[in-house]
Amino acid sequence: MTVNRIYLLFLFLCSSLNIFGSAPANDTLAADFSHLPSGIDLRPYLFSIEDKGEHLTLKQVPAAEFSHNYLIFHEQRKNIGKEHNCWLKLHVKNTGQSDSALTFFAGWHDYMYWYIQDSSQQLHLLRQTGMMLDRDNVRRWEHYGFPITVPPGQTRTFFLHINNKIHNENALMPTLFNALQYEGFRSSQLEFYRKETVLVQVLLGMLLVCLAIAIINYIQLPDRSYLYFAAYMLGLILFFTLRLESKPYQLSVFYRWPMLKYYWDVPALLFCFYLMYLAFGNAFLNLQERYPFMEKLFNYVAAFIGAIILLCFYCIAMEQYHVPGMIYSYVYLATLLPLLVVFAALARRSRHHPLVRFFLFGSLCFYIACFGSFIMLVKPLGLISALGELSAPSLLIIAGVLLQSMFFLAGLSYRNKLVHNERTRTQEMLIKQLNKNKELQRKLNEQLEELVKEQTTEILRKKQELEEQRKIQLETEYDKKLTEIELKAIRAQINPHFIFNCLNSIQLFVMQRDYEYAQKYLSDFSYLIRKTLDFSRRNFISLADEIAYLNTYLGLEKMRFENKMEYEIVIDPVIATAELEVPAMLLQPYVENAVKYGMTNSSQAIGRLLIQFNQVAPDMLECLIEDNGIGINRSKTLRTLPKHHQSSGMEISFNRAELLNKMYNTGIHIYVIDKSENNNTESGTIVRILIPQL
Amino acid sequence: MIKAVIIDDERNSRDIISLMLEKYCPNVQIAATASDCAGGIETIRRHEPQLVFLDLEMPDGTGFDVLLGTQEIPPFEAVFVTAFEKKFLHTIRFSEVEIILKPIDRESLMAAVEKIASRIEAQASTYRYKVLLDNFNNGHNINMDLVIPAGGNEEHIISLNTIAFLEAGTEKCVFHLNDEQQLDAERSFRYYTDLFSTLRFFQINNHQMVQLSQISQVDAEHNRVSLKNGVKLEVAERRKKDLVSHWKQYK
Numbered sequence: 049m050t051v052n053r054i055y056l057l058f059l060f061l062c063s064s065l066n067i068f069g070s071a072p073a074n075d076t077l078a079a080d081f082s083h084l085p086s087g088i089d090l091r092p093y094l095f096s097i098e099d100k101g102e103h104l105t106l107k108q109v110p111a112a113e114f115s116h117n118y119l120i121f122h123e124q125r126k127n128i129g130k131e132h133n134c135w136l137k138l139h140v141k142n143t144g145q146s147d148s149a150l151t152f153f154a155g156w157h158d159y160m161y162w163y164i165q166d167s168s169q170q171l172h173l174l175r176q177t178g179m180m181l182d183r184d185n186v187r188r189w190e191h192y193g194f195p196i197t198v199p200p201g202q203t204r205t206f207f208l209h210i211n212n213k214i215h216n217e218n219a220l221m222p223t224l225f226n227a228l229q230y231e232g233f234r235s236s237q238l239e240f241y242r243k244e245t246v247l248v249q250v251l252l253g254m255l256l257v258c259l260a261i262a263i264i265n266y267i268q269l270p271d272r273s274y275l276y277f278a279a280y281m282l283g284l285i286l287f288f289t290l291r292l293e294s295k296p297y298q299l300s301v302f303y304r305w306p307m308l309k310y311y312w313d314v315p316a317l318l319f320c321f322y323l324m325y326l327a328f329g330n331a332f333l334n335l336q337e338r339y340p341f342m343e344k345l346f347n348y349v350a351a352f353i354g355a356i357i358l359l360c361f362y363c364i365a366m367e368q369y370h371v372p373g374m375i376y377s378y379v380y381l382a383t384l385l386p387l388l389v390v391f392a393a394l395a396r397r398s399r400h401h402p403l404v405r406f407f408l409f410g411s412l413c414f415y416i417a418c419f420g421s422f423i424m425l426v427k428p429l430g431l432i433s434a435l436g437e438l439s440a441p442s443l444l445i446i447a448g449v450l451l452q453s454m455f456f457l458a459g460l461s462y463r464n465k466l467v468h469n470e471r472t473r474t475q476e477m478l479i480k481q482l483n484k485n486k487e488l489q490r491k492l493n494e495q496l497e498e499l500v501k502e503q504t505t506e507i508l509r510k511k512q513e514l515e516e517q518r519k520i521q522l523e524t525e526y527d528k529k530l531t532e533i534e535l536k537a538i539r540a541q542i543n544p545h546f547i548f549n550c551l552n553s554i555q556l557f558v559m560q561r562d563y564e565y566a567q568k569y570l571s572d573f574s575y576l577i578r579k580t581l582d583f584s585r586r587n588f589i590s591l592a593d594e595i596a597y598l599n600t601y602l603g604l605e606k607m608r609f610e611n612k613m614e615y616e617i618v619i620d621p622v623i624a625t626a627e628l629e630v631p632a633m634l635l636q637p638y639v640e641n642a643v644k645y646g647m648t649n650s651s652q653a654i655g656r657l658l659i660q661f662n663q664v665a666p667d668m669l670e671c672l673i674e675d676n677g678i679g680i681n682r683s684k685t686l687r688t689l690p691k692h693h694q695s696s697g698m699e700i701s702f703n704r705a706e707l708l709n710k711m712y713n714t715g716i717h718i719y720v721i722d723k724s725e726n727n728n729t730e731s732g733t734i735v736r737i738l739i740p741q742l
Numbered sequence: 743m744i745k746a747v748i749i750d751d752e753r754n755s756r757d758i759i760s761l762m763l764e765k766y767c768p769n770v771q772i773a774a775t776a777s778d779c780a781g782g783i784e785t786i787r788r789h790e791p792q793l794v795f796l797d798l799e800m801p802d803g804t805g806f807d808v809l810l811g812t813q814e815i816p817p818f819e820a821v822f823v824t825a826f827e828k829k830f831l832h833t834i835r836f837s838e839v840e841i842i843l844k845p846i847d848r849e850s851l852m853a854a855v856e857k858i859a860s861r862i863e864a865q866a867s868t869y870r871y872k873v874l875l876d877n878f879n880n881g882h883n884i885n886m887d888l889v890i891p892a893g894g895n896e897e898h899i900i901s902l903n904t905i906a907f908l909e910a911g912t913e914k915c916v917f918h919l920n921d922e923q924q925l926d927a928e929r930s931f932r933y934y935t936d937l938f939s940t941l942r943f944f945q946i947n948n949h950q951m952v953q954l955s956q957i958s959q960v961d962a963e964h965n966r967v968s969l970k971n972g973v974k975l976e977v978a979e980r981r982k983k984d985l986v987s988h989w990k991q992y993k
Contacts, residue, residue, distance in 0.1 A: 543826075544825065544826035544828075545799065545825045545826045546825075547825070548825030548826060548843070548844045548845060549752060549754075549755070549825045549844060551844065551845045552752075552754060552755055552758060552825065552844040552845045552846070553752075553754040554845075555758055555845040555846070556754045556755075556757055556758040556761070559758060559761055559762075560757075560761075608752060608754060609752070610753055610754075644801075647801055648801045648802065
């Protein structure tokens with residue numbers, strides 16, 4: 049801005065100097081229109097006035113103070129940094145004879161109005177044209193040569209109002225041509241711009257091809273990166289097509305909308321080389337997965353660029369044409385280094401990925417082309433002008449664009465190939481996997497079948513084993529129970545007290561030298577022991593044996609108790625004692641109990657024991673063991689032993705009966721009756737044992 | 743002379759005891775006899791004997807009832823005479839009260855009388871009878887007290903459940919208690935292993951028997967057993983399996 053201001057100041061100074069130092073001799077161009085020297089430089093004959101802010105009205109202009117100012121003229125395009133609104137005044141005197149027309153040419157400017165002053169100092173508009181104004185087709189380029197017709201010998205005054213909105217002003221070099229000269233000038237211009245146009249058209253063709261390829265590919269393989277590439281191509285095509293608009297004498301497409309080329313100038317560059325470029329890079333390199341940070345960065349920058357594009361549109365609509373140019377320059381300079389860093393980061397991050405290579409090569413081509421073009425422009429135009437001209441496509445940039453497009457397109461194709469390969473491989477793998485699965489399934493089925501077979505046999509084997517085991521277990525349990533019962537039988541039947549007490553008695557008889565008694569006692573005792581041993585091995589014995597055993601036992605007891613007891617065994621004569629079988633020593637414990645408790649009655653000096661065998665039914669033997677003791681109920685209350693020492697003789701007997709019933713299904717019933725329950729005068733216990741006969 | 747009383751429900755028994763005493767133990771004088779508990783208690787109260795021969799089972803009670811009935815009179819020594827001791831085996835043996843089995847043989851009778859004579863002479867403690875009655879009333883084997891004869895008329899009285907393990911010494915048995923105290927008994931290791939065999943004890947090798955409740959851990963791999971008081975003992979290979987099963991059952 050400071051530079052601009054100084055520049056303005058300088059311009060002002062120059063113009064003020066010129067006001068005073070202008071030569072009035074050149075006020076009027078006096079020329080023989082018929083014999084005009086070639087291409088008269090009109091600068092010395094032109095008076096000019098700057099009209100900043102467009103205050104001058106048509107009425108004021110003739111009266112305004114015009115002056116000579118060479119500084120407003122320039123042969124090249126020039127960045128004047130502001131809009132330029134000026135009036136030029138030309139007095140022409142035809143010194144010749146004929147009134148042939150001359151052509152006044154002052155360059156290609158945005159708005160141009162050609163006036164003639166009549167005698168009453170009024171301005172009449174002869175023609176208007178301009179880059180931003182003229183909608184004619186190729187004919188519009190003829191409008192820039194303004195006709196000057198002056199009758200011979202007369203003087204006319206013409207005014208040219210030039211209004212340049214663009215800060216880059218096209219060459220402003222007023223020249224006067226006659227018809228022939230103008231024709232020559234026109235064809236040289238046509239020739240000159242044709243070169244550029246052809247170049248642009250070739251480029252357009254190539255870009256169109258790229259676009260077509262992108263679209264076709266997108267249809268075949270809907271991939272977002274194709275869309276971005278297509279948008280980038282389309283933007284470029286539009287940009288270059290609009291470039292044709294400002295090529296003099298060339299055919300153009302969008303001549304009906306002269307403003308379009310301004311709108312799609314800087315925004316097009318931002319759109320193509322930043323917005324679409326970033327979006328394309330994002331999708332093409334699949335940064336979202338490969339480099340999330342870079343993806344975020346790309347997205348933010350793209351959004352920012354989008355906002356800038358909108359801002360540019362707004363500025364153009366507000367006729368601030370220099371602002372987008374400045375913005376673009378700043379964006380360009382600001383992104384020069386970061387872009388390099390991004391390239392380096394991308395290259396490092398995915399060094400060996402071919403897609404990155406394509407992207408990087410394309411980007412670098414364009415980057416170098418841009419930078420090269422910028423450097424080349426700096427030399428002839430100076431830094432500021434070069435910045436202003438950044439958006440102008442040079443040959444180098446066009447080459448860069450082409451290369452970039454090629455690389456990108458090639459990358460896209462490669463990507464297609466990769467996708468295709470991937471798909472093929474996936475399919476192959478799928479097929480392989482499917483085959484493998486099939487094989488696996490088959491194997492598994494076989495294995496499963498085998499396993500089931502094995503397991504079934506195993507289960508059967510286990511079952512059998514288990515059954516055998518259970519059988520064995522049952523048998524052992526049974527055996528165990530049996531031995532237990534047998535043992536219990538022995539234990540229950542031979543009371544060790546009885547044995548040792550007997551021996552004690554025998555010992556006494558020996559010591560007392562009562563040998564006869566001792567011998568009888570001893571033989572009875574031996575008999576009893578022998579029978580006990582014998583019976584304990586058998587389960588059933590004859591009733592006769594049982595009775596003999598009881599007899600011997602009771603005899604020994606009687607001997608021990610010094611005849612303090614009596615006993616009697618009564619047998620029903622119908623009973624065949626030798627043939628009848630009873631469980632071995634079933635009765636002995638009850639008899640022993642009867643002896644024990646029969647002796648405890650203090651009111652009865654002699655314990656009486658009665659054992660009866662009766663046939664109560666044809667198949668039922670009844671055995672009654674009766675004593676005259678205190679009775680089972682009272683004897684239970686008499687016990688003084690603590691619970692844990694209580695004798696269990698009777699319980700054992702009951703258990704035995706139960707076990708016998710279980711084992712032999714004998715159905716033996718045992719009842720213990722206290723005599724006092726029926727008759728108060730009597731005392732004692734009756735044990736009633738019912739033994740069914742088979 | 744030692745003044746004695748015989749209490750037995752069988753006359754044959756009474757006769758042979760007195761006959762044998764007369765013959766082999768002249769220092770014992772039979773003051774009286776009785777044939778049942780009630781009569782026995784009365785006879786003892788009347789005669790205040792120094793020694794009582796006591797039958798275990800009588801029609802109206804046991805020998806313990808006689809002792810319980812005579813607790814208030816001056817203490818006397820007792821010898822149990824029984825045909826079959828199994829029912830009261832631990833009760834009697836734990837208290838080290840003398841017992842003679844029928845038929846009576848001369849040697850055991852003489853040994854018992856001699857021991858009692860020396861006790862009477864030394865006016866030794868009769869605490870054993872209190873232990874006997876306590877054991878009889880408490881009943882449950884593992885809560886019983888144990889009298890350990892320590893030579894002479896000395897003896898220790900311990901609770902059975904304080905025993906960690908027993909060990910065979912030279913002609914003696916060494917009791918290791920759970921507080922790591924050691925007591926020597928005037929009886930053989932063998933005597934105690936037989937006596938404890940039906941209780942919760944287990945002989946882990948030829949010379950050691952442990953109380954199962956004192957075991958904290960059985961290391962079957964290294965044939966070792968750790969006791970709760972920290973002592974580690976070795977287990978004989980062939981007894982290992984039984985030990986583990988016994989211990990598990992106990993736990």
